[in-house]
Every structure is written in structure tokens, then in C-alpha cells.
Amino acid sequence: xxxxxxxxxxxxxxxxxxxxxxxxxxxxxxxxxxxxxxxxxxxxxxxxxxxxxxxxxxxxxxxxxxxxxxxxxxxxxxxxxxxxxxxxxxxxxxxxxxxxxxxxxxxxxxxxxxxxxxxxxxxxxxxxxxxxxxxxxxxxxxxxxxxxxxxxxxxxxxxxxxxxxxxxxxxxxxxxxxxxxxxxxxxxxxxxxxxxxxxxxxxxxxxxxxxxxxxxxxxxxxxxxxxxxxxxxxxxxxxxxxxxxxx
Amino acid sequence: xxxxxxxxxxxxxxxxxxxxxxxxxxxxxxxxxxxxxxxxxxxxxxxxxxxxxxxxxxxxxxxxxxxxxxxxxxxxxxxxxxxxxxxxxxxxxxxxxxxxxxxxxxxxxxxxxxxxxxxxxxxxxxxxxxxxxxxxxxxxxxxxxxxxxxxxxxxxxxxxxxxxxxxxxxxxxxxxxxxxxxxxxxxxxxxxxxxxxxxxxxxxxxxxxxxxxxxxxxxxxxxxxxxxxxxxxxxxxxxxxxxxxxxxxxxxxxxxxxxxxxxxxxxxxxxxxxxxxxxxxxxxxxxxxxxxxxxxxxxxxxxxxxxxxxxxxxxxxxxxxxxxxxxxxxxxxxxxxxxxxxxxxxxxxxxxxxxxxxxxxxxxxxxxxxxxxxxxxxxxxxxxxxxxxxxxxxxxxxxxxxxxxxxxxxxxxxxxxxxxxxxxxxxxxxxxxxxxxxxxxxxxxxx
Numbered sequence: 001x002x003x004x005x006x007x008x009x010x011x012x013x014x015x016x017x018x019x020x021x022x023x024x025x026x027x028x029x030x031x032x033x034x035x036x037x038x039x040x041x042x043x044x045x046x047x048x049x050x051x052x053x054x055x056x057x058x059x060x061x062x063x064x065x066x067x068x069x070x071x072x073x074x075x076x077x078x079x080x081x082x083x084x085x086x087x088x089x090x091x092x093x094x095x096x097x098x099x100x101x102x103x104x105x106x107x108x109x110x111x112x113x114x115x116x117x118x119x120x121x122x123x124x125x126x127x128x129x130x131x132x133x134x135x136x137x138x139x140x141x142x143x144x145x146x147x148x149x150x151x152x153x154x155x156x157x158x159x160x161x162x163x164x165x166x167x168x169x170x171x172x173x174x175x176x177x178x179x180x181x182x183x184x185x186x187x188x189x190x191x192x193x194x195x196x197x198x199x200x201x202x203x204x205x206x207x208x209x210x211x212x213x214x215x216x217x218x219x220x221x222x223x224x225x226x227x228x229x230x231x232x233x234x235x236x237x238x239x240x241x242x243x244x245x246x247x
Numbered sequence: 248x249x250x251x252x253x254x255x256x257x258x259x260x261x262x263x264x265x266x267x268x269x270x271x272x273x274x275x276x277x278x279x280x281x282x283x284x285x286x287x288x289x290x291x292x293x294x295x296x297x298x299x300x301x302x303x304x305x306x307x308x309x310x311x312x313x314x315x316x317x318x319x320x321x322x323x324x325x326x327x328x329x330x331x332x333x334x335x336x337x338x339x340x341x342x343x344x345x346x347x348x349x350x351x352x353x354x355x356x357x358x359x360x361x362x363x364x365x366x367x368x369x370x371x372x373x374x375x376x377x378x379x380x381x382x383x384x385x386x387x388x389x390x391x392x393x394x395x396x397x398x399x400x401x402x403x404x405x406x407x408x409x410x411x412x413x414x415x416x417x418x419x420x421x422x423x424x425x426x427x428x429x430x431x432x433x434x435x436x437x438x439x440x441x442x443x444x445x446x447x448x449x450x451x452x453x454x455x456x457x458x459x460x461x462x463x464x465x466x467x468x469x470x471x472x473x474x475x476x477x478x479x480x481x482x483x484x485x486x487x488x489x490x491x492x493x494x495x496x497x498x499x500x501x502x503x504x505x506x507x508x509x510x511x512x513x514x515x516x517x518x519x520x521x522x523x524x525x526x527x528x529x530x531x532x533x534x535x536x537x538x539x540x541x542x543x544x545x546x547x548x549x550x551x552x553x554x555x556x557x558x559x560x561x562x563x564x565x566x567x568x569x570x571x572x573x574x575x576x577x578x579x580x581x582x583x584x585x586x587x588x589x590x591x592x593x594x595x596x597x598x599x600x601x602x603x604x605x606x607x608x609x610x611x612x613x614x615x616x617x618x619x620x621x622x623x624x625x626x627x628x629x630x631x632x633x634x635x636x637x638x639x640x641x642x643x644x645x646x647x648x649x650x651x652x653x654x655x656x657x658x659x660x661x662x663x664x665x666x667x668x669x670x671x672x673x674x675x676x677x678x679x680x681x682x683x684x685x686x687x688x689x690x691x692x693x694x
Contacts (some may be wrong), residue, residue: 060557079338086559098554100547102671111547143675224532 007013011038012071013196014059018069019078021051021058028054030220031068036165036207041187041197042057043207045241052200053095055217056167059198060092061085071207084108087115091163094126095200096153101143105134108142108153120162126193127156130186138162148179155186156167165196184210204241216241270318281307283646284639349692365523369516375635377515383627385522386584391607391623392529392616393576399535399614399669401569402549403459406601411447411574413596415581417481417488420591425494428487436586437501440579450560451571459566460480474598481593493592497585511586512525518587525583529576530616530628532606534571537616545569549672606652612662614669622663626651 013035016187021029029051036042046052057063059070061082062073070078072088073199086092091112097110109127128135131152137145142153158166168187172180184206191197201207208214216224216237224231231237270511282532287300301307324330369380388410397405420426422434422442434442458469481488488494498567500521513519543566547555573673585591604623609623630644654661661670 023430062553062556081561081563082556083559083561085257086557092557092558094554098551098557100550100554101675102550103546107543111555111558111560114544157558 012036013038013040013073015057015069015071015074016059017069017071019055019070020066021054021063022066029058029065032217032222034215034222034225036196036198039191039194039196040086040213041191041199041211043201043204043211043214044217045201045204045207045214045231045237047202047240049219050217051220053169056092056094056169056198056200059085060090060167062092067176075196084113086161089162089164090167091161092167093151093154093158093169093171096173097147097150099142099145099150099153099157100117100225101141103142105142105145105153106138108157109134109160112157113183115161119160123160124160127159128134130159130189131156131206132157148175148183151175151179151183152186154188155183159190159195163195165198166190168197168199169203170200172201172206180206182226189195202241204237266322269321270315273314273318274311277310277312278307279300281310283643286332292594340602352386362523362527367522369519375517376631377519377630379631381515381518381522381587383631384624385519385526386580386629387604387607388620388623389526389529389580389583390577390604391611391619392526392533393518393573393580394604395534395613395616395619396536396571396576397573398608399619399666400542400545401566402545403471403566403570404464404467404568405573406467407454407472407474407477407598408573408577408603408604409596409598410474411450412576412581412584412600413449413477413481413591413593414450415443415578416585416591416596417494417581418446418578419582419585420494420497423497423586425497426487427485427489435503436498436582437502439582443582444575447574447581448571450578451574452567454574455567455618456572459563459570470602471598474601478593478596478598481596489592491589491592491594493595495590497591499589500586513679518583522583525579526620529579530620534616541565541568546668606648610652610655610662612665612669615662615664615666618662618666619666625663 012035016032016034019029019032044052052240058065059081065078069076077085110119113123133149134153134156171183187197188210199207199211208231211228214228214231215222282298285297332436353408368375394408397403419436419439420534422430422439424433454473458466484489544560547560548562552562588628606628607623608619610626627646633639634641661673
């Protein structure tokens with residue numbers, strides 16, 4: 001993996017500068033700075049409640065930041081509504097999968113291509129190529145899929161909007177280890193096909209294997225930012241997120 | 248460790264056999280109904296007069312007996328497991344029925360039969376029933392079809408729906424010079440229809456734009472308040488609206504173009520045809536809407552609003568759209584109503600009427616066009632029949648409708664003829680898997 005030096009702003013796809021988000025009086029993000037460069041997989045690690053999901057929701061417009069900037073290809077995108085963010089080329093597979101349970105697999109994918117007048121054939125072929133199981137189950141109701149299949153559908157649905165930047169919120173949540181590694185393989189493939197990925201994870205071991213760089217978020221602040229290999233060998237990260245001594 | 252080894256002696260609470268509890272319930276219900284249906288009124292000095300006379304009369308025995316009989320029948324039914332037997336026996340028939348009724352061709356066939364019935368049957372009814380058809384059934388079916396868009400499809404709880412009905416009616420009053428405040432020009436009621444639609448659309452947008460960004464339950468409160476405001480405005484702004492007296496002499500519809508002259512009059516039948524023509528147009532439009540991108544967006548918003556927004560559905564826009572469509576349908580029926588009745592006053596549009604329409608929609612089956620039409624028609628027509636035949640007294644009708652709704656919510660909460668999708672959504676929501684409406688926190692309104 002390349003790009004040891006972060007934030008050369010010419011190739012930056014996404015830049016967060018001093019991002020503050022609060023829920024009422026409670027500050028969830030207290031000035032987050034983060035850069036994702038073209039073609040990278042960047043992972044954002046942190047425990048429950050650290051602010052990982054909040055960060056992604058702010059990027060995709062589901063939450064409005066109180067202060068700070070979000071730039072996508074250099075343009076300010078903070079404060080604009082989510083459907084416009086999607087139209088700019090940011091795809092979001094939200095936490096907990098959130099597929100439309102009573103829609104078929106195909107209908108879910110159609111919703112993903114909502115911004116297009118008609119469903120783009122090549123996007124559909126790409127998703128079915130990445131996730132053959134979805135092609136098999138295209139007419140099945142999404143609510144009846146297994147957890148892993150629902151996660152695949154959530155990622156596929158986000159890809160249907162033809163994003164430059166894919167935001168993945170804990171794709172490993174609640175899944176068996178075998179399925180997790182399968183999904184991480186596919187994320188790698190998606191990245192190799194040219195999509196930049198910002199991956200939020202609690203499963204630090206898997207995420208750092210895949211990512212070029214990582215950020216560690218603790219109670220709304222970035223406490224560490226380094227290439228993935230460094231984080232993997234960092235004793236503090238190992239103790240807090242890799243279950244040091246367990247392996 | 249077995250139970251016998253437990254050191255503590257657990258005393259089982261004394262239990263009454265649920266069968267006897269149910270018997271008690273039915274007997275209490277019988278006594279209650281006996282009181283409710285008695286004709287004696289209480290007096291200021293003796294509030295319990297009606298209760299004492301009712302419970303002292305021989306009628307009580309009849310009601311208690313009726314309760315006991317219902318109980319006995321239900322117990323036999325339960326004991327023999329007849330429910331499963333019957334559903335097993337009829338499974339084949341029901342399967343065939345779904346096969347026949349499920350198809351697209353059957354859909355149109357039913358629609359054709361319903362249309363022919365709606366055209367032919369009223370011809371043979373007495374003037375009383377024709378009047379019921381127009382003043383009750385047609386008005387409320389039209390209202391229910393509009394509210395279904397808001398509540399059934401977009402999943403928004405609108406408790407001020409009839410306020411737009413009033414706005415439509417007063418728009419008609421204004422442009423036909425029936426109100427104290429005079430317009431610059433006089434319009435035929437037919438021309439007022441689109442004007443009222445636009446007026447209500449704008450009113451709906453003005454009310455919806457600031458509130459639809461909030462959580463769903465706030466919308467219910469705000470719309471309730473809006474209805475109250477509209478009503479108070481109509482009462483208090485005497486020199487514009489005529490205050491409590493309202494407006495008189497709103498003319499009937501008339502056609503006077505291309506050499507065709509037709510004047511609607513006090514006769515009910517022509518108005519009935521006008522109403523069902525309007526209804527047919529709306530049903531056609533709304534059916535197309537439901538199966539369009541708009542309808543799919545509403546479905547997505549209902550099933551998971553956050554996911555819908557994350558996929559690029561402009562959720563506020565579509566909720567606003569549903570709200571405005573509902574408002575303008577309500578306004579449209581307001582114009583028809585005002586012209587039909589000829590006079591309007593604030594008392595014609597009480598807040599409780601909004602709740603009534605909502606209960607018709609829920610009774611018929613939220614989200615199902617056929618369901619809400621049938622539901623609203625039944626709940627407006629049957630009371631009139633019972634009243635005409637002296638089976639129930641007029642002042643008892645709201646009570647009976649309330650009772651029917653309670654029973655309905657216990658045994659068939661999805662409504663009379665639910666849409667297939669909506670029924671399953673309610674099922675999933677009951678299990679906590681997904682949403683069935685847009686009442687949860689909106690994604691954009693939190694920051």
C-alpha cells in the first residue's frame with residue numbers, strides 16, 4: 001500500500017477541518033480533522049460512542065455540523081441536504097445495514113440508483129458481479145436475507161449511486177468471522193476498481209489489514225492518525241482495539 | 248436442583264379461570280350497553296336516573312342473556328378449536344379467491360362493477376338515501392381518499408385535515424360573493440375548483456414546510472393547532488368571514504359553455520354524479536401516483552427514513568408533496584360541499600371532524616385506496632340506515648362508531664381491506680424491525 005504521507009490536498013477527495021457536531025447540548029464531535037485521498041481505503045477506528053457514525057452522518061448530510069468544514073474534491077459540502085450529497089458522488093452504507101425490508105433485492109438496488117432517471121445497467125452488473133448471491137436472490141424480500149447478505153445489499157445499494165467515495169459504517173457488525181473476511185475482500189475489490197473508501201470499524205484488526213491509513217477517534221476527537229502498519233504495531237492501539245494478549 | 252429442593256415455599260397467587268373472567272366481561276358489557284341504549288336522560292338533580300332505571304328494567308335481563316350467549320358461543324368455538332378447523336376448510340376457497348381477485352384484469356372488472364353500481368343503484372333509492380349518499384358518503388369518501396395520501400402513503404399524522412376542507416369551502420364562498428369581503432370578480436364553482444386546489448396547496452406548503460422537518464409527532468400537534476387557528480379565524484374575523492353565521496347563498500354548479508347549459512339544483516342525484524366523477528379522476532391519478540417514483544419514495548420513507556435519505560431521496564420534499572396533495576383534495580371537497588349545501592359556517596368544520604375522517608381511513612385500511620373508500624362509505628352510510636330504520640338513536644351513533652373502531656383495532660388493526668404492503672409493515676413494526684410510518688426522528692431535523 002502506498003501514500004505514507006497524508007493530506008497532500010491536491011489529491012484529497014474528502015477533507016474534514018475542525019468538524020463539530022452536537023446533539024442538543026451534547027457535543028459528539030469536538031473538532032475532527034481527517035483527510036481521504038483519491039483511491040485510498042482509510043479507516044476510522046474507535047469504541048462505541050466515540051463519534052464514528054456521527055462523523056459519517058455529518059459527511060453524508062444526515063446531520064448538520066455546528067462548526068467546521070467538510071470538503072469533497074475541494075468544494076464545501078457541509079450543511080447541504082443528503083440527496084444533494086448523494087448526487088455529488090458520496091455513497092453511504094449506513095450503520096446496521098438498514099435495507100428496506102419489504103422491498104425485493106432488486107427494488108433496494110433501484111432505490112440506490114435513485115439519483116438516476118433510469119437504473120444504470122453497468123452499475124447493476126457491477127454489483128451483481130461483486131455479490132453473486134444478490135443476483136440469485138434478486139426477487140427475494142430484503143428482510144428475509146441473512147445478516148451477511150443484507151450487509152452486501154447495503155453496500156451494493158450504496159454502489160448503485162455510482163459514488164467516487166464510499167462511506168461504510170461498521171460492515172462487520174454482528175456477522176460471523178467468515179462472512180466478515182468475505183465482505184472485507186469485496187471492499188478491497190471495490191477499492192481496486194477505483195472507488196475511494198472511508199471505512200468506520202470497531203473490528204480494528206480486519207480494518208487495518210485493508211486500509212492504507214487509519215484514524216483513531218476517542219470521545220469526539222482524533223487522538224491518533226498514522227499509516228495502518230504503524231497503528232497495527234502501536235502498543236496503545238494494540239491494547240485498546242486489538243485485544244492485546246488475546247492473539 | 249429440582250423444584251422440591253427449593254428452600255422457599257412459593258405461594259401461588261389464587262387464579263380465577265379465564266373463562267369466568269371472560270363471562271364477567273361479557274356481562275358487564277351487556278349491562279353497559281343496556282344503560283347506553285336506554286332512552287331516559289339524567290336530570291341535573293339526579294345524574295344517575297338513567298343508570299337506575301336502565302338497570303331496574305326488564306331490558307337488563309335481555310342484555311345480560313345476550314352477553315352470556317355470545318360468551319357461550321365463543322367458549323364452544325374456542326374449546327373445539329373451530330377457528331383452525333374453519334380456516335383449514337376454507338383454505339382452498341380462499342386461495343382460489345386470491346387467485347381470482349389478485350390479477351390485474353379482476354382489478355379492472357371490480358372497478359367497472361363498482362362504477363356501474365354507483366351510477367345505477369342511486370336511481371332507485373329514496374330521496375333520503377340519495378341525500379345521505381351526497382352529503383355524507385360522497386363528501387367523506389373524497390376526504391378519506393385525500394387523507395390516505397398523507398397518512399397511508401407518506402405515513403404522516405395529520406390531525407388538521409378538515410381545516411383545508413374549510414379553507415376550500417370558504418374559498419368557494421369568497422369567489423361566489425357569499426362572504427362579506429368581496430372579490431374583484433365572480434367565478435363559477437367549476438372555475439373555483441382549481442383555484443381552491445391552488446389555495447389549499449399553498450396553505451399546505453406554508454404549514455408543512457416548517458413542521459415537516461420536525462419529528463412526526465410534532466406534525467400531529469401543529470396540524471391540530473392549525474385547525475383550531477383556522478376555526479377561530481373564521482369565527483372572529485366577522486367582517487371577512489361572516490363570523491358564526493357564516494355565509495349563505497353559495498350558488499350551485501352550472502355549465503354554460505359550447506351551447507351546453509346545465510344547472511345543478513337542490514336535487515341530490517346530479518350532485519352524486521358530480522362527486523363520483525371527481526372521485527374517479529382522483530382515484531385514477533392517485534393510483535398512478537402510488538405506482539410511480541413518487542409512490543416508491545413514500546414507501547422508502549415509511550420503511551426507513553434514514554436509509555431513504557442516505558440513498559438520495561429528498562425526504563422533506565416528498566413529505567411536503569403528500570401533505571400538499573392531501574390538503575388540496577380536502578379543499579376540492581370543500582368547494583363541492585359548499586356549493587351543494589349552499590351555506591357554510593365555522594360549526595360545519597369542527598376539529599373532531601378531522602379525527603372522524605382519520606378514523607374512517609384507519610377503519611378502511613391505511614394505504615389502500617379501495618379500503619379507505621369502502622371504509623368511509625360504510626361508516627357514513629350504515630349509521631344513516633340504522634337511524635332511518637330507528638335501530639339506533641342519532642346521538643348514539645358516535646358511540647357505536649367508536650365501539651366498532653375499538654373492536655376493529657383489537658381484532659383487525661390493519662383495517663378492513665388493507666394494502667398488502669402496509670399490513671406487513673405494521674407487522675414488522677410491531678416486532679420492532681422497521682418503521683411503518685414517517686413518525687420517527689427525521690434525519691435532517693436533529694442537529
